[in-house]
Amino acid sequence: MARKNGNKRTHRDDAQHESFLRHKNFMYLKWALFICLISIVAYFLIDPTPRHNGGTWYGYTLGTIGALLIVWLTMLGIRKRAITAGKWSLKGWTSAHVYLGLSLTVIATLHTGFQFGWNIHTLAYALMMLVIISGAFGIYFYANIPRAMSENRAETTQAEMIQLLNSLDDQLEDAARPLSAQYVAAVQSAINDTKITGGLFTRLSGRVNKCATARALAKLRDAAEGSGSAMVDQYGEDLSSAISILDRKSVMLNRVRRHIRYKSLLELWLYIHVPATIFLLAALTAHILSVFFYW
Amino acid sequence: MTFIIRKIRRRPNGQEVVRDQPVNKTELTVGRATECDIYLPDLTVSLNHATIEAAGNSIRVQATSDRPVKAKGKFGTRFVFPAKDENTIGIGPYQIKIYKEDDSIVVATERTEEKTQMLQPEDEEKIFSLKKAVIGKRSHAWFWALVTVFVAIAAPLYYFYSDRKADVANPIEIRADQELIGTRVDQLWLSGPMSLAHTSLADNCNACHLNAFESVQDVTCLSSGCHDGIRNHAEQDDLWASKPPLSAGEEILRSVAQFTGKNEMACGSCHMEHNGREGVILTSEGTCNDCHADMDTRLTDTDLINVSHFDVDHPNFRPTVITEPHFDNPVTARISLDDNPKSYSGLKFPHDIHLEADGAVAKQAMDLADEWGFDEVLGCEDCHQTNAAGALFLPVNMEQNCGMCHSLAFDQDPETGYIRTLRHGEPQDVIASMQDFYNSSAARLFDESNTGGSTRRRPGDVAQLREDNRLVDSLLFASDRARQRVAEIFNEGGACYDCHVIVEPEDGDPLKYDISHVSLEEQFMPKTVFHHESHDFMNCLDCHEAETSDSATDVLLPGIDNCLDCHRSETTVNFIPSNCLMCHEYHDDTHQPFMTPDDSSRTRHASVWPKRDDEISVAGSSLPQAVTVTAEATNILQDQ
Structure with missing residues (x-):
């Protein structure tokens, strides 16, 4: 069930679950901060000629550390497919992945010496930052969305959501039978034409414009509340029954769409994170090759 | 029914x-x-x-x-x-x-038509997952990786090898063709903008990078018509010896560089390209201080003084002054201004008298103002002229710079008004000319002293001649006259005496008068060029204390304190930031002993760094250049 009690949640986290972010009391966060601090202090203490860039001894050192880190961070993609426990648990690995990955922003930026241009070197840097930023979004979503998602779906599975919608459609069909043709058409449209979701942006927005169910609901509500009282008399009970089902379907649809929105947010960053990583590996190869080719 | x-x-x-x-x-x-x-x-x-x-x-x-x-x-x-x-x-x-x-x-x-439900259980993935809504991760990844491999790896490699094949020997020529093509995809490999001077090479990697995985070689810079003849700062071994110990990181990089065959003392190790348009010349004081701040601790046999910053740790200037003038080989010494050096040129020249506002010189300047364009008093520029570059001053020349007032005229023809002038720079010639002049006057005397029987004499010189021994008397008279006049010009009040140190004849014979050796410094600071033209908003006397100098031996060079009124180290805020290169050159190729890579057999650059063809070696002199300069000045004097 939805966890509303903050204290209870903390207790539960401490007792049963430790997220990858808090792994071993933030051990890898501390390591990452330590590496960043050393890198920054060294950057200011070392005075290379003529200026900081990737080609000084410190630049090469940072570059080597950065490249090895990138390769190791990429290995999570392979590592995660084998779940193990213990010292090198997947959770520990993920924790290190997150914090050491974030430390790359400092290591690689210092490696550049703040020299940027329209070239393969800056492309590699930009891709790395894209990977890291998308990863940061991933962390944010992983930290925040599952709870909202769980509250939203209220322990309903996706398959149950489909069943519920179908069942509401069935009920709607039954309820609409006595109604006159124009309302039947609206209800039919609600059954046949309702789009659960659409493309990427529809999914991320969590709502669908011109939803057939919403329109049918509005139309029947107008009929019930406003105009022909004769009709209300004639169909009164059937109409309110249909309206009530449409209302339930509408609520259900909103819940489903929110669910899709959350799920999309949880998935989308990976659609950037993963291809950008492969792109980065290629650009990094070109970067390193070019540096030593024109040594 | x-x-x-x-x-x-x-x-x-x-x-x-x-x-x-x-x-x-x-x-x-x-x-x-x-x-x-x-x-x-x-x-x-x-x-x-x-x-x-x-x-x-x-x-x-x-x-x-x-x-x-x-x-x-x-x-x-x-x-x-x-x-x-x-x-x-x-x-x-x-x-x-x-x-x-x-x-x-x-x-x-x-x-007969079964009702179908709108949502099928098997659609779950399609409904809830992003998979069907966006392009898959793998296709994205593969696409961009392949694009990178082709565009950013294969294409630059292709260009490198095709250009290389085209003409390795004359890489500059390739560039001309490439300019027609425009910017190519291999520009992606440029690690940063080229310096302004090398911009035209940006399209042509092969111009400098001749072989793959090999750093740019010095021979590439020093040949192919670009930087031929540039010479190194000092001996490779001395350069290494004067460097401070490498940091641990630098040691690692050095071992990596050595492992990969990269020359750590190559042109490119200081002149780092691809670092922006501002240039590849290191101007930071740190570049020099690294070695020069405490160089004597490492380079124990150097006579160079440690320097770190111009305003803190720079020795006072040490001009090269002549301690003993000589027409051919004057003796020079490098003496700090702190030690009040004297310059012995063999000339007399009190600056103070010449710059006085109300003295005899000023009066003469007024008299000659129309003829020579003097103001009411003499100014520095009336005698000192800058060279064509405007940086330094030409050697003072007697005829041009002194002769305006200091006439060498010694006789005027009473009939024609022709002024006979002595030749400057050749004392024996001067004496001989005067002898000739008076000897020739003997004939005139002889002729004019002929009274033709009359007892009346014409007034003047001839009146002193007796009739009976006229010829001998005429000759003796002319000779005495010559000696008298020669003695006059070599003694106080005479034309030579005013400026020159006179060598008295040992036997008192006036015909054996001579002048002492003369040498002039062309440049007190031969290791640097002081740019007078960039200081022309100032008055000469702001720096040179000529108004109070009453002796030609005074060295009127301003000391470092004078410069510090305006110039400070490169980090200054309120003064003019001044780094080493403002006065000194690194690849100085005009002044010894800055550049002496003559025995390069022990260095890697034996065949690369050009040798001087004008190297002068003078035993016992640490500053042979000063000798050449003064010798030239002497030649000028002798020519006149």
Whole structure:
């Protein structure tokens, strides 16, 4: 069930679950901060000629550390497919992945010496930052969305959501039978034409414009509340029954769409994170090759 | 006639379930409304969709709503069939067969189109996952990785090898062709903008990078018509010895560099390209201080003084002054201004008298103002002229710079008014000329002293000659006159004496007067060029204390404190930031001993760094250049 009690949640986290972010009391966060601090202090203490860039001894050192880190961070993609426990648990690995990955922003930026241009070197840097930023979004979503998602779906599975919608459609069909043709058409449209979701942006927005169910609901509500009282008399009970089902379907649809929105947010960053990583590996190869080719 | 309404349902195993209901009517209503005889509960069916009427031998089907009925393969509102046949109509998802059975008409209704639900369980993935909504991760990844491999790896490599094949020997030529092509994809490999001077090479990697995985070689810079003849700062070994110990990181980089064959003392190790347009010349003080701040601790045999910053740790200037003038080989020494050096040029020249506002010199300047353009008093520029570059001053020249006032005239022809002038720079020539002049006057005396029997004499020199020994007297008289006049010019009040140190004749013979050796410094600071032209907003006397100098031995060079009034180290805020290169050159190729890589056999650059062809070696002199300069000055004097 939805966890509303903050204290209870903390207790539960401490007792049963430790997220990858808090792994071993933030051990890898501390390591990452330590590496960043050393890198920054060294950057200011070392005075290379003529200026900081990737080609000084410190630049090469940072570059080597950065490249090895990138390769190791990429290995999570392979590592995660084998779940193990213990010292090198997947959770520990993920924790290190997150914090050491974030430390790359400092290591690689210092490696550049703040020299940027329209070239393969800056492309590699930009891709790395894209990977890291998308990863940061991933962390944010992983930290925040599952709870909202769980509250939203209220322990309903996706398959149950489909069943519920179908069942509401069935009920709607039954309820609409006595109604006159124009309302039947609206209800039919609600059954046949309702789009659960659409493309990427529809999914991320969590709502669908011109939803057939919403329109049918509005139309029947107008009929019930406003105009022909004769009709209300004639169909009164059937109409309110249909309206009530449409209302339930509408609520259900909103819940489903929110669910899709959350799920999309949880998935989308990976659609950037993963291809950008492969792109980065290629650009990094070109970067390193070019540096030593024109040594 | 009765109808039998027959409802057929099928079980999942295909078995039919039939339920008959006889109805004693001649017309049946069909529709979604529950009161209809044939109740078809589907929203595609109208409330009262149609009627089926038995009329004699025919069956009439009449649509009663705005929705049609399907029969005989088409939609219509009214159909009439012969009652004896079996006929089929379709309403919504239902199929209704109408046929005669005994005396009744059977209307058999069966739902033939099963209701399909909008959402199927197998659509779960499609509905909830992003997979179908966006391009897959793998296709993205592969696409961009392949693009990178082709554009950022394969293409630059292709260009490198095709250019290299084109012409390795003359890489600059390739560039001309490439300019037509424009920017190429291999520019992606440029690690940063080229310096301004090398911009034109940006399109042509092969111009400098001759071989793959090999650093740019010095020979590439020093040949191919670009930087031929540039010489190194000092001996490679001395350069290494004067460097401070490498940091641990630098040691690592050095070992990596050595491992990969990169020369750590190559041109490129200081002149780092691809670092922006501002240039590849290191101007930071740190570049020099690294070695020079405490160089004597590492380079123990150097006579160079440690320097770190101009305003803190720079020794006072040490001009090269002449300690003993000589026409050919003056003796020079480098003496700090702190030690109040004296310059012995062999000349007399009090600056103070020449710059006085109300003295004799000023009066003469006024007299000659029209002729020479003097102001009311003499100015520095009246005698000192800058060289063509405007940086330094030309050596003072007697005829041009002194002769305006200091005339060498010694006689004027009374008849023609011609002024006879002595030749400067050749004392023996001067004496000989004067002798010749007075000897020639002997003939005139002889001639004019001939009274022709008259006892009357013409007044003047000839009056002193006796008639009877006229010739000898004339000659003796002329000779005495010459000696007298020579002695005059070499003694106080004479033209030579004013400026020169006179060598008195040992036997007192005036014809053996001579002047002492003269040498002039052309440049007090031969290791640097002071740019006078960039200081021309100032007055000469702001720096050079000439007004109070009463001796030619004064070295009127301003000390470092004078410079510090305006110039400070490169980090200064309130003064003019001044780094080493503002005064000193690194690849100085004009002044020894900055550049002496003569024995390069022990260095890697033996065949690369050019040798001086004008190297002068003078034993015992640390500053041979000063010798050449003064020798030139002497030559000028001698020529005149």
